[in-house]
Amino acid sequence: MLYCLSIPFIIVAIAAILLKIYIKLTIKWNNCYNCLVGKTALVTGANIGIGYNTALDFAKRGARVILACRNKGRAEDALRRIIKTTGNQNVTYKLVDFTSLQSVRDFAADINKNEERIDILVNNAGIVISNEEYTKDGIQTVLHVNHISPFLLTHLLIDKLKKSAPSRIVNVSSLAAKNAGLSVNSINKINSISKNFLNIAMYNDSKLCNILFTTELAKRLGESTVTVNAVHPGGVRTNILNNTSGFVKDIFSILMKLFFVTSEEGAQTQIYLSVSNDVAHITGGLFEKCKQIDIYQTAQDADLARKVWEKSEELAKLKDSEKISYL
Numbered sequence: 459m460l461y462c463l464s465i466p467f468i469i470v471a472i473a474a475i476l477l478k479i480y481i482k483l484t485i486k487w488n489n490c491y492n493c494l495v496g497k498t499a500l501v502t503g504a505n506i507g508i509g510y511n512t513a514l515d516f517a518k519r520g521a522r523v524i525l526a527c528r529n530k531g532r533a534e535d536a537l538r539r540i541i542k543t544t545g546n547q548n549v550t551y552k553l554v555d556f557t558s559l560q561s562v563r564d565f566a567a568d569i570n571k572n573e574e575r576i577d578i579l580v581n582n583a584g585i586v587i588s589n590e591e592y593t594k595d596g597i598q599t600v601l602h603v604n605h606i607s608p609f610l611l612t613h614l615l616i617d618k619l620k621k622s623a624p625s626r627i628v629n630v631s632s633l634a635a636k637n638a639g640l641s642v643n644s645i646n647k648i649n650s651i652s653k654n655f656l657n658i659a660m661y662n663d664s665k666l667c668n669i670l671f672t673t674e675l676a677k678r679l680g681e682s683t684v685t686v687n688a689v690h691p692g693g694v695r696t697n698i699l700n701n702t703s704g705f706v707k708d709i710f711s712i713l714m715k716l717f718f719v720t721s722e723e724g725a726q727t728q729i730y731l732s733v734s735n736d737v738a739h740i741t742g743g744l745f746e747k748c749k750q751i752d753i754y755q756t757a758q759d760a761d762l763a764r765k766v767w768e769k770s771e772e773l774a775k776l777k778d779s780e781k782i783s784y785l
């Protein structure tokens with residue numbers, strides 16, 4: 459009896475080990491060593507996880523790095539660690555809360571007033587939550603943090619990015635976008651709680667919005683030398699599940715421990731997109747493992763991209779003078 463039970467267990471264990479080896483062997487490391495002295499990079503959600511490792515890499519390359527974080531203590535801790543590891547003193551942090559439109563506006567005004575240039579903007583901050591909640595701006599919290607705030611921030615910094623051109627915007631999306639349910643017909647439901655069996659439907663939709671934002675922004679920026687691309691960092695072992703509960707947390711926590719890559723490994727594609735000469739002229743693309751991949755089918759609808767854009771302008775309360783129109 460014990461013998462019979464152990465055979466399936468051994469098969470599953472061997473399959474898991476082989477999968478783990480496969481994942482490790484297929485990690486793609488950014489192999490560009492470009493120096494960033496004289497450049498300024500802004501990374502949102504830079505105190506931990508993938509964002510921290512992205513900012514750390516930029517600091518190693520000599521950039522001025524701005525860590526956009528929501529918590530002073532965590533920001534100071536990240537800043538200390540980056541300066542200690544890299545010796546680069548030209549790293550700073552600024553506080554911003556992506557659940558507040560006003561906070562994003564204050565943050566952008568500070569950057570526009572006090573920073574000479576922004577060469578790289580990595581829209582990385584993101585959350586997954588199980589609770590059904592809205593921010594005080596009346597926006598569904600996951601949509602607000604993951605899409606509306608980076609959408610607003612990018613608009614408010616676009617002139618600075620244009621002045622610093624060639625410059626790059628990198629939007630951190632996810633494979634979860636493949637499972638999004640958002641469509642042209644359901645566009646008016648973009649800001650209502652949608653649920654799926656794992657309770658992460660809103661996350662999927664918000665990550666789809668990241669890609670739709672990328673493709674539409676690339677069109678609007680046209681031939682300008684500001685490029686914008688989206689990235690799926692892979693399954694990465696981070697704190698992203700800390701605010702989830704129940705089934706989604708149980709399942710993904712196990713997968714994370716067993717199969718997900720480290721934050722440093724997960725940061726490679728967004729670093730590649732930010733620094734490599736290979737992608738200097740590519741815009742509107744989606745990348746994974748330091749390689750351009752086909753835009754997921756869910757995100758190929760140009761009409762949906764335009765409608766999501768218009769809805770996002772409304773939710774972000776953009777003034778007419780702040781809108782980005784086609785060149």
Ligand SMILES: NC(=O)c1ccc[n+]([C@@H]2O[C@H](COP(=O)([O-])OP(=O)(O)OC[C@H]3O[C@@H](n4cnc5c(N)ncnc54)[C@H](OP(=O)(O)O)[C@@H]3O)[C@@H](O)[C@H]2O)c1
Nearest residue numbers: 503507508528555556557582583584632693694696697698
């Ligand atoms: N981990 C994965 O497997 C995976 C897969 C696909 C895509 N991604 C994407 O990768 C990005 C980074 O996630 P991660 O895995 O590195 O997660 P993480 O370790 O939880 O980091 C998320 C970052 O976002 C910040 N953040 C959260 N809410 C914020 C708010 N209201 N205002 C400002 N900043 C806020 C967090 O700050 P605090 O530390 O203060 O909370 C943290 O710095 C996200 O966009 C995520 O969707 C991750």
